[in-house]
Amino acid sequence: MPKIKVDVCAGTHCTMMGSMDIINSIESLIELEQLSGDCEVIINPVPCNSLCEHGQYSPIVSINGRMFKRADSETIMSEILDIIRAEGCLEK
Numbered sequence: 001m002p003k004i005k006v007d008v009c010a011g012t013h014c015t016m017m018g019s020m021d022i023i024n025s026i027e028s029l030i031e032l033e034q035l036s037g038d039c040e041v042i043i044n045p046v047p048c049n050s051l052c053e054h055g056q057y058s059p060i061v062s063i064n065g066r067m068f069k070r071a072d073s074e075t076i077m078s079e080i081l082d083i084i085r086a087e088g089c090l091e092k
């Protein structure tokens, strides 16, 4: 079963820099796209791991272990869509 694991930092700096907007965008994307039954996007809010360097690189998002610094909704959704397509997760 293809799983796309998205860790979104919910620490103070990343939250101030829009990590909750990214989570909302991913949730909207999941609702909009018809994922086939055996595909799953898992969103995990995670605590600060200091990779933000006191907010300099916020928000921090990781998709299947690939880290994105100064992430934005557009980049993250595009990356998730690429994986969804590559895994053949879209309903026909």
Ligand code: FES
Pocket: 009, 010, 011, 012, 013, 014, 015, 047, 048, 049, 050, 051, 052, 053, 054, 055, 058, 059, 060
């Ligand atoms: S607040 Fe997000 S990595 Fe530090």
